[in-house]
Amino acid sequence: MLVPGVGSYFDEVVAGASAAATAAGARVILGIAPYGANSDRAQVDRLLESDVDGLLLTPHWTPGEGLGGSEWLVDLPVPAVLVERRAAPEASAAQLDAVCSNHRHGVLLALRRLSELGHGSVLLAARSDTRTAHEVRAGYTAAAHHLGLAELPVIDVDSPSTISSPESVHDLTARIAEAARSGVRAVLVHNDQDAIQLPPLLRMHGLSVPEDIALLAYDDVYAALCDPPLTAVAPPKRAVGTEALNLLLRRLGAGDELPVHQIELLPTLKIRKSCGNPV
Template identity: 75%
Template sequence: MAASAERRRSRILEVVRETGSIRVAELAERLDIPAVTVRRDVAVLADEGKVQRTHGSVALSGGQPAGQGRVIGMLVPTVGQYFDEVIAGANAAATEAGARLVLGIAPYGAGNDRAQVERLLESDVDGLLLTPGWTPDGGLEGGDWLGELPVPAVLVERRAAPLSAAARLDAVCSDHRHGVLLALRRFVALGHDAVLLAARADTRTAYEVRAGYAEATGQLGLPALPVIDVTSPGASRSPVDEADLAARIAEAVRKGVRAVVVHNDQDALQLPSLLRTHGLTVPEDVALIAYDDVYASLSEPPLTAVAPPKQAVGSGALELLLRRLDAGDSMPVHRIELLPTLELRKSCGGPT
């Protein structure tokens, strides 16, 4: 019996040396040994310092990247636009660490976050990067199921409600309220005494942008003007399209407001040409700052934009998750906020 166990463990070491890192299920299949037996042998080898165990994987001790062989599930509400860059940052960090990223999509309004996470868990992931489709209309709290996940998880571009199940998770997000403050402070420096906000109302980022506007106007002594709602089609409120938005901005300009922040830059992109139909030019008659900086530089004139650190959020969340996988509960819960920057272009006037 002892000789048999010794032989099994020798074979396990041979395979681990060959692969560098391997999942326990794959190791059991390759050696044709029951998975429960392999796990016991791996535990013994780990106690002897010959291998390192992670959730579901085994690697040689020392000399391996922190995430070697790990599989990370990532849930996002959409691909394209903003989240393409977040995903790219996470994927680059995973590749550098020797891990692999598996993507799941739970569209806004679909209500299937949990089902998509369960599908990711079926892929035997070691940890999760989660961007739940929380909306202001649907509530900002995560479901209780977020406190029952069998693997570590990090929230991405989401702030959990205090005392909710999700508040016990690590989180990495952009400080969108600071981003709005940057935009309004720029307008104040250019001599504007009022700034209009046109913003969506259907995403968590939109909620933070609106909250940031309320805070920033108070800090800078500006009037808090009624927000123009440019909710996306399909949301519970009636959307304002780009032509309607241009007309609303033109009306505000006639009342003396000549500075506008627009969330997001997809909605801002067509405004310069549409405003010309109202006899207004950008930035001479109305100054614009977009929010998100995905397409803003492609406008004519190029749009000054608040740029959340999208790729850095993705890579930072992946790296934090790997740290959590190594440290377990010995590491305190981390809530990391990264500051956006203001990318100066022609649309807001002043020197660039």
């Protein structure tokens, strides 16, 4: 199983796959190819040297370009299932099985909740370097249009390699505070690693969550640990891992007799304190 990292989102994905493998009398061998390291192929080659029967793959994916540079995936000597990735229809990797969260639906859940609370616009602060980020941004545009909300310019959130910079976090906070002065009172942040840093920093601008700002997070890895606990979109991370492993086992048993499966699982919305009452 190849993932871009552990310690956050993919922990639950790996846990789901590992539990399903154990139940089937199999074992997961883990490889990590961090974002930006360009080590996908080297890590896959290492996994293949372990005589694995199949692969669960979350390769680096450049938003808007499918799985550019990953044509080699279709020539692997064992079956492979993409996990939280899907190739563009015209890409050769589109013929691979895939299991993903439907992040556009997740964003719709978040914006619908805020709309029901009376917000006429929602500010999105999001990363731009992963498939999830790409889908969150596309989902924001679609959901705002569907719900009749004003679509605002997206605030770019730095990638994990730079988000630890205090300057980037304070800049994000300042831009949210500026939007609040213009009447925006609801923010969706992808992801919650960034969102949980905001409440104390917003207080420095005279803004409290949820009294002045309704704050939602995307991913629900750390959101419940914030003060106040953050309402969050929760992709079905563990279920994605479980479904991907079970699909791989089916592929191993049926071979080409099994049609290509590209499965999407729906996120849920975890309601906590950070949205407040109707405005």
